[in-house]
Amino acid sequence: MPNDIFVLAEHFNGKLADISFEMTGKAKQLAPAWGGNAVALVLGSGVRSLAESIGADCVIYVDDPALADFNPEAYSRVLTALVKQRSPRLIMIGNTSMGMDLAAGLSVSTGLPLIAYVNSLAADDGTLVATSQIYGGKIQAEAVPDGEACIVSCLAGAFPADAGKGSAPVEQIPSPMPLDNLRLKFVQLIEPQGGDVDITQQPILVSIGRGIGGPENIDLAQELADALGGAVSASRPITDAGWLPKTRQVGKSGLAVKPKLYLALGISGAPEHLEGMRGAELIIAVNTDPKAPIFDVAHYGATCDMLDLLPVLTEAVRA
Amino acid sequence: MNIIVPIKQVPNLIDELEINSDGTDLDHDVLQYVLNEWDEHAIEEAVLAKEAVGGTVTVIGVDTTGELDSALHTALAKGADKAAKISGDFPRGTDSHTQARLLADAIKDMAPSLVLTGVQAPDDRDGQIGAMIAAHLGMPYVGVVTSVQVRDGRAVVLKEYSGGVMAEFEAALPMVIGVQAAHQPPRYAPVSKIRQMAKTAKIDEIAGENGSGAGSTVRRMFKPKSAGHAEMWDGSPEEVAEKIVALLAEKGLLNR
Ligand SMILES: Cc1cc2nc3c(=O)[nH]c(=O)nc-3n(C[C@H](O)[C@H](O)[C@H](O)COP(=O)(O)OP(=O)(O)OC[C@H]3O[C@@H](n4cnc5c(N)ncnc54)[C@H](O)[C@@H]3O)c2cc1C
Ligand SMILES: Nc1ncnc2c1ncn2[C@@H]1O[C@H](COP(=O)(O)O)[C@@H](O)[C@H]1O
Numbered sequence: 001m002p003n004d005i006f007v008l009a010e011h012f013n014g015k016l017a018d019i020s021f022e023m024t025g026k027a028k029q030l031a032p033a034w035g036g037n038a039v040a041l042v043l044g045s046g047v048r049s050l051a052e053s054i055g056a057d058c059v060i061y062v063d064d065p066a067l068a069d070f071n072p073e074a075y076s077r078v079l080t081a082l083v084k085q086r087s088p089r090l091i092m093i094g095n096t097s098m099g100m101d102l103a104a105g106l107s108v109s110t111g112l113p114l115i116a117y118v119n120s121l122a123a124d125d126g127t128l129v130a131t132s133q134i135y136g137g138k139i140q141a142e143a144v145p146d147g148e149a150c151i152v153s154c155l156a157g158a159f160p161a162d163a164g165k166g167s168a169p170v171e172q173i174p175s176p177m178p179l180d181n182l183r184l185k186f187v188q189l190i191e192p193q194g195g196d197v198d199i200t201q202q203p204i205l206v207s208i209g210r211g212i213g214g215p216e217n218i219d220l221a222q223e224l225a226d227a228l229g230g231a232v233s234a235s236r237p238i239t240d241a242g243w244l245p246k247t248r249q250v251g252k253s254g255l256a257v258k259p260k261l262y263l264a265l266g267i268s269g270a271p272e273h274l275e276g277m278r279g280a281e282l283i284i285a286v287n288t289d290p291k292a293p294i295f296d297v298a299h300y301g302a303t304c305d306m307l308d309l310l311p312v313l314t315e316a317v318r319a
Numbered sequence: 320m321n322i323i324v325p326i327k328q329v330p331n332l333i334d335e336l337e338i339n340s341d342g343t344d345l346d347h348d349v350l351q352y353v354l355n356e357w358d359e360h361a362i363e364e365a366v367l368a369k370e371a372v373g374g375t376v377t378v379i380g381v382d383t384t385g386e387l388d389s390a391l392h393t394a395l396a397k398g399a400d401k402a403a404k405i406s407g408d409f410p411r412g413t414d415s416h417t418q419a420r421l422l423a424d425a426i427k428d429m430a431p432s433l434v435l436t437g438v439q440a441p442d443d444r445d446g447q448i449g450a451m452i453a454a455h456l457g458m459p460y461v462g463v464v465t466s467v468q469v470r471d472g473r474a475v476v477l478k479e480y481s482g483g484v485m486a487e488f489e490a491a492l493p494m495v496i497g498v499q500a501a502h503q504p505p506r507y508a509p510v511s512k513i514r515q516m517a518k519t520a521k522i523d524e525i526a527g528e529n530g531s532g533a534g535s536t537v538r539r540m541f542k543p544k545s546a547g548h549a550e551m552w553d554g555s556p557e558e559v560a561e562k563i564v565a566l567l568a569e570k571g572l573l574n575r
Contacts (some may be wrong), residue, residue: 005506015323041382050539072461072462076460092528097463097481100447100462100497102450103446104415104446105450106453108416108419108455113534113535115444115445129538132444134443135345135442138542139542140540140541142541142544143444143536143537144536145534146536171436183491184459184489184490185488185490186362188487189487189488190520229359236500242504246483253481260570265348268332272562282570285549295548295549296547296548300552300562301550302554303551304555309559312556312560313563313564315560316557316563
């Protein structure tokens with residue numbers, strides 16, 4: 001067991017998240033380097049069927065009412081105890097909203113190093129090499145753990161999901177720690193209020209970021225969207241500021257979109273934004289910074305000022 | 320209520336980031352530092368909580384830049400009540416594990432009810448500090464939080480999942496929270512107030528020792544070589560607009 005790779009499977013509303021398959025596929029590829037197994041961990045309540053649909057080498061699941069909804073305190077307790085008991089070589093956790101509550105705390109509670117924001121993992125002659133995407137996607141840092149064992153938190157979409165699909169022998173284990181005296185209580189899920197526009201269904205998105213400058217300029221984007229027959233979407237700072245409703249946000253904590261055309265205006269292209277739009281068929285980016293990471297995923301780009309471009313582009317589309 | 324906000328200065332991502340001659344780190348000497356964007360939100364949420372239920376807000380940071388005072392003064396001007404800095408021989412870009420340990424040791428002595436950190440930072444390669452501080456202090460942690468409401472010694476927080484779904488959690492204080500966004504946009508501090516703080520505010524200084532590091536070693540730092548790069552169009556906005564329209568027409572994306 002000390003050479004196993006643990007993958008914390010993530011699930012929500014009775015469905016496994018893609019990241020679970022992505023990490024499992026990678027774990028299966030890496031496990032032979034250390035002669036261990038790719039072991040998926042499923043924590044939840046009534047999750048046997050989920051456990052049965054992961055293509056790891058084997059799947060361990062803990063079924064407990066206290067794990068029915070994600071609770072970082074309960075998850076942390078279970079994970080810490082399992083890692084201490086079974087000493088895996090590598091623990092893979094998603095750098096997702098859920099995983100971000102767990103990985104760093106687990107690093108402290110187990111004394112194992114954490115390499116975060118990982119988008120590439122390899123075994124180089126038995127040594128784990130993990131590459132982190134940091135500084136808003138502008139820098140890659142390739143690192144090796146100082147000891148043998150390590151925790152990594154993996155970016156969504158970093159590895160192909162198909163390799164982790166399938167099924168494997170499953171084993172149910174009791175919670176290794178009592179979960180009856182939690183201080184943190186899950187209360188409820190709150191679904192988003194239906195927005196005026198469903199940006200996931202729009203063929204054309206004029207998407208604006210902080211480069212828009214202020215709420216007074218949003219009309220310029222709306223006029224272009226109208227001319228193109230599309231809708232206006234945005235990066236997070238725009239919805240955080242309340243300039244557009246939350247339902248217009250593209251990215252990790254917003255919506256994933258796949259329009260025929262994604263016009264990214266004044267968006268730097270942070271990993272959390274790219275997560276929601278890199279699948280668009282045609283991406284055109286306009287950003288005054290020629291080094292902005294958005295140009296790495298865009299098909300076409302220009303470095304002019306979006307506020308100068310917007311009115312002339314709207315005119316040209318209308319012409 | 321005793322609210323602690325650990326803050327951190329990070330390289331300004333607007334600047335060109337250069338790699339050092341070893342190729343293992345940024346060239347920190349040429350960088351400008353700014354307050355981590357998510358810390359701005361943590362400060363705001365802390366001040367909002369204090370305004371709602373009373374108490375004090377203490378901002379604290381590990382001084383890795385020698386310039387932390389200015390960030391502390393700004394936080395005081397925005398409504399924090401006390402400021403502290405952990406000083407020692409800390410290099411720029413000191414790892415999260417070291418900073419979390421130093422912060423947890425200092426915060427433990429402050430009897431916190433609520434610790435609000437930024438949810439992440441652009442440079443926390445070895446993980447987010449908030450969850451580490453929570454583990455050191457033995458407190459529950461929830462991150463990616465966009466709203467904190469305190470009443471009767473309990474906190475109700477909203478955590479964001481994807482697609483705009485939120486989870487509501489409740490905990491008896493103390494707890495640690497990783498703030499993604501304050502429930503109101505962060506306020507600005509008038510420059511005159513920041514200047515006044517710089518003249519009058521007292522910053523508590525706590526001596527700290529450098530830690531044992533991140534537990535991993537960077538072999539190579541590099542700028543991403545993307546699989547592709549956009550085909551770039553030069554020219555005036557008019558010329559760029561023309562090229563965009565021509566491309567859309569070619570792809571059948573103009574509904575004319
Ligand atoms: C847990 C978590 C979840 C997140 N979820 C999301 C998410 O769902 N969606 C999301 O977008 N972000 C998300 N973020 C935030 C993300 O990290 C970035 O902060 C955000 O995407 C940046 O938005 P931006 O590109 O608009 O702003 P910036 O990064 O500030 O970029 C603005 C860009 O505009 C350019 N610019 C400025 N003026 C002009 C001009 N006049 N003309 C042209 N260009 C100009 C600048 O060069 C710059 O590149 C999340 C972060 C976390 C921690
Ligand atoms: N009213 C304000 N008071 C204080 N600081 C501000 C204000 N407006 C903007 N700032 C800050 O000053 C910097 C320059 O802002 P601006 O000149 O408005 O683009 C930005 O980084 C803002 O954080």
